[in-house]
Amino acid sequence: MFGAPFGAVANGGHSFCEPAIVVPMRPPNPKYGAVGSPEVSALMSAVTVPKLTHRQKQQRPERERLTWLEAAKPPAMLAIMSVPFESLAELMRTRRTSMFVDNEREVPAKVVEQLCELAQWAPNHKRTWPWRFALFTGNGRSRLGEAFATDMVDRDFGDDAKRAKTLTKYLRTPAVLVVGCIADPKPSMHDENRDAVAAGIQNMLLAATSLGLATYWGTAPLIDSPRVLELCGFDADVRIINVMYLGWAVGGPDAPPRPPMTLQVIDA
Numbered sequence: 001m002f003g004a005p006f007g008a009v010a011n012g013g014h015s016f017c018e019p020a021i022v023v024p025m026r027p028p029n030p031k032y033g034a035v036g037s038p039e040v041s042a043l044m045s046a047v048t049v050p051k052l053t054h055r056q057k058q059q060r061p062e063r064e065r066l067t068w069l070e071a072a073k074p075p076a077m078l079a080i081m082s083v084p085f086e087s088l089a090e091l092m093r094t095r096r097t098s099m100f101v102d103n104e105r106e107v108p109a110k111v112v113e114q115l116c117e118l119a120q121w122a123p124n125h126k127r128t129w130p131w132r133f134a135l136f137t138g139n140g141r142s143r144l145g146e147a148f149a150t151d152m153v154d155r156d157f158g159d160d161a162k163r164a165k166t167l168t169k170y171l172r173t174p175a176v177l178v179v180g181c182i183a184d185p186k187p188s189m190h191d192e193n194r195d196a197v198a199a200g201i202q203n204m205l206l207a208a209t210s211l212g213l214a215t216y217w218g219t220a221p222l223i224d225s226p227r228v229l230e231l232c233g234f235d236a237d238v239r240i241i242n243v244m245y246l247g248w249a250v251g252g253p254d255a256p257p258r259p260p261m262t263l264q265v266i267d268a
């Protein structure tokens with residue numbers, strides 16, 4: 001694992017030989033339970049500061065010399081970021097809201113599980129871990145549509161055409177992931193939970209894009225549909241933040257152009 005010139009780069013079980021930026025992390029606080037999968041935890045706890053030979057040190061470009069890291073005392077926990085900025089930026093710009101998918105090709109639940117696991121690495125205030133996930137595939141997608149449509153009738157929401165569309169629209173991609181957010185009696189926490197869920201969703205969208213999956217963030221017809229919440233196995237006060245369509249991409253739409261970015265810098 002640590003045979004590469006700059007020391008090993010541990011990342012989901014893969015080894016990379018690219019130059020790495022190495023960031024020490026605090027060990028997980030047992031108070032908050034295990035972080036990540038057991039495999040990742042085991043990998044992380046096995047990481048020690050790589051010992052480089054003099055020659056290896058000389059071979060590194062100046063900017064990759066990990067001088068401050070080398071000063072860190074083992075057993076520091078390390079997360080090693082090997083993703084070049086431009087690659088990450090390209091991924092962010094490439095992600096599209098798209099339903100151009102191969103509807104004959106299944107999206108395995110295992111793949112979606114990986115995406116949900118990555119959502120958990122988003123920041124969230126007070127560590128409330130507010131996201132909830134339910135995956136619909138096969139006939140489950142029809143049951144999702146029926147549950148929404150039935151509640152739309154009960155609530156007198158939408159017209160007949162909208163309800164009829166709701167019945168079948170989740171069949172447009174092979175997988176549909178409902179992402180919910182837990183409730184909090186405190187309004188500021190309620191909002192911040194939702195912010196955290198949105199941050200988690202973005203993790204998922206980017207990771208899915210990197211795998212070749214098309215994603216589409218859809219708003220639920222009713223964010224508090226009781227039948228859908230029950231079908232998902234969520235608590236009744238969870239709110240649906242995203243009905244995410246997922247499928248293997250076959251092409252994609254052009255990117256909607258972004259407005260010019262402005263940043264105010266207040267320096268004094």
Ligand SMILES: Cc1cc2nc3c(=O)[nH]c(=O)nc-3n(C[C@H](O)[C@H](O)[C@H](O)COP(=O)(O)O)c2cc1C
Nearest residue numbers: 095096097098216217218219220241253254255256
């Ligand atoms: C909170 C939220 C809700 C959205 N709901 C819908 C939706 O119901 N229908 C839809 O077509 N797109 C929806 N979108 C996707 C946006 O339309 C899309 O992000 C936007 O057009 C920019 O396109 P891009 O994602 O390809 O960059 C939603 C996005 C967000 C963040």
